[in-house]
Amino acid sequence: MTGAVVDPRGITRARIEAAALELFTRRDFETVTADEVADAAGISRRTFFRHFATKADAVWGDFHGHVQRLQELLAATSDDQPVLASICAAYVEVNDYPGADLPLLRERMRLILTEPALQAHSQVRYADVDRVVAEHVARRTGDRPGALVPRLVALSTRAAATTAFETWLAGDGSLADDLHAAFDQLAAGFPTLR
Amino acid sequence: MTGAVVDPRGITRARIEAAALELFTRRDFETVTADEVADAAGISRRTFFRHFATKADAVWGDFHGHVQRLQELLAATSDDQPVLASICAAYVEVNDYPGADLPLLRERMRLILTEPALQAHSQVRYADVDRVVAEHVARRTGDRPGALVPRLVALSTRAAATTAFETWLAGDGSLADDLHAAFDQLAAGFPTLR
DNA sequence: TGTGGGGTGGCACTCGGTGCCACTAGCGTC
DNA sequence: GACGCTAGTGGCACCGAGTGCCACCCCACA
Missing domain, CATH: 1.10.357.10 (Tetracycline Repressor, domain 2)
Known part of the structure; x- marks a missing residue:
């Protein structure tokens, strides 16, 4: 919806990484669902898996x-x-x-x-x-x-x-x-x- | 059903291992489903996961x-x-x-x-x-x-x-x-x- | 004013793995 | 023989990861 005004190919990705690292740090990796990471990053679950092939890839x-x-x-x-x-x-x-x-x-x-x-x-x-x-x-x-x-x-x-x-x-x-x-x-x- | 007349704690497990190794060898590991391994071993999917916590564990x-x-x-x-x-x-x-x-x-x-x-x-x-x-x-x-x-x-x-x-x-x-x-x-x- | 492409969201589906319940077989006890 | 106990099993429903498909929107460009 907001569509990201510019997003020089990486803003979204960086936001996902930050949200993921924060959540994985606060709780165990396995108890955090991809939906939660997506929510925290302000995107949909589907978009999360477009930026990262795997939940694990978000920490790398x-x-x-x-x-x-x-x-x-x-x-x-x-x-x-x-x-x-x-x-x-x-x-x-x-x-x-x-x-x-x-x-x-x-x-x-x-x-x-x-x-x-x-x-x-x-x-x-x-x-x-x-x-x-x-x-x-x-x-x-x-x-x-x-x-x-x-x-x-x-x-x-x-x-x-x-x-x-x-x-x-x-x-x-x-x-x-x-x-x-x-x-x-x-x-x-x-x-x-x- | 057949229930296994004796099964000295390991027959079933060994049969699963053999079936799994055979299938994983013939096709790629990821394309073989747990159902297929269970079928090949003559047990149910649920029983497979009682003997092995993970599909991968069946090869070890x-x-x-x-x-x-x-x-x-x-x-x-x-x-x-x-x-x-x-x-x-x-x-x-x-x-x-x-x-x-x-x-x-x-x-x-x-x-x-x-x-x-x-x-x-x-x-x-x-x-x-x-x-x-x-x-x-x-x-x-x-x-x-x-x-x-x-x-x-x-x-x-x-x-x-x-x-x-x-x-x-x-x-x-x-x-x-x-x-x-x-x-x-x-x-x-x-x-x-x- | 079209028009095409890239990023997105929603939806349905597959598959790995788990919790729960019911069934059965074997076994010892009274 | 009836009882209860236990271990192994199958079926079912459920959750979560990951994927394919389609519709949408926005921006750039003609």
């Missing part, structure tokens, strides 16, 4: 752009730098949010890491990250992207990033420090275990 | 027992053995299926690793594995189970196991060899990258 922001930036950063790395270091740097860079956005990121990651439905959904989104990282490693080693080392590096660096997010959420340090700490352990074969 | 066999065996194996490891080696050995042992069961395992893992809905669901099941492994590492290092190293080791060893399953599925070697290859890379900090 512009993740596609996130993956694309990661890919570009990896493509621009120097061959002099060790592979793991280049991946760590790319993860740090792509997660370098301005301080004002950190509370939002915190809440988003808390939901993704703790709500079972979102945790499950995350696997599908992160598969894109794994593919991008594996291709980067494959370029550097000459392997196929599906070979053992590229896949293992992709999956275990994502494990490092996930762990870093966990510790970042639990503490009050900087995300970059937590990422470096996790990647250092990984790259050195977990020296503290010996 | 006795995963709970799997996790329990893993936990017992880890608890029984010697402190002389390096932590990563103990985890690798436990993964190998718990996945040491008799040759006759390998086709079943192959199909199960292929579905879990390639069907998006099952891939997503797997995250929730594997969270139990991660918890068990992290507790094992924490016992050995004196850390809390939620600390950086226990969590990182748990998540990255699972990454190694997942990668090993991927390469096992793509090739025709032994799963134990693939697991050892992946864990060796991980424990040594990816030596081939340097």
Whole structure:
């Protein structure tokens, strides 16, 4: 009805995201219905599912752009730098949010890491990250992207990033420090275990 | 109606699993409805959801027992053995299926690793594995189970196991060899990258 | 003054999953 | 044999996620 006077292709989407994050934070993800999110955003349920394929997708922001930036950063790395270091740097860079956005990121990651439905959904989104990282490693080693080392590096660096997010959420340090700490352990074969 | 003359608590469940795996293999997971699985297993839809909380759960066999065996194996490891080696050995042992069961395992893992809905669901099941492994590492290092190293080791060893399953599925070697290859890379900090 | 396209809302439908109730079979007790 | 208990089952109605279809409205452009 109001039709949105201009809506430069994103206002509505942003309003839905904000409403969804607010509701999912206040109550459990699964108890919030798509109708409630739509109501809170001032749109119809049908329109909600035009902007987001899934209820879960509403918490991911512009993740596609996130993956694309990661890919570009990896493509621009120097061959002099060790592979793991280049991946760590790319993860740090792509997660370098301005301080004002950190509370939002915190809440988003808390939901993704703790709500079972979102945790499950995350696997599908992160598969894109794994593919991008594996291709980067494959370029550097000459392997196929599906070979053992590229896949293992992709999956275990994502494990490092996930762990870093966990510790970042639990503490009050900087995300970059937590990422470096996790990647250092990984790259050195977990020296503290010996 | 037939009521099952004896059904030593598991016949029905096994029949559902077989029917489900057969259908999911022949067609895509998402296109097979719960009704169809129930029909194929000779039970009602309602009964299907009494045996399995989720359509996806029907492909996991006795995963709970799997996790329990893993936990017992880890608890029984010697402190002389390096932590990563103990985890690798436990993964190998718990996945040491008799040759006759390998086709079943192959199909199960292929579905879990390639069907998006099952891939997503797997995250929730594997969270139990991660918890068990992290507790094992924490016992050995004196850390809390939620600390950086226990969590990182748990998540990255699972990454190694997942990668090993991927390469096992793509090739025709032994799963134990693939697991050892992946864990060796991980424990040594990816030596081939340097 | 048309006219075409994009964003929207409403509606009906499928499917996964759940709560409730009724039925049956097996089993031990009196 | 009648009673009650329990476990497994089927049927039904219901909720919520997601989709296809159609009608509508508004804006841009001819």
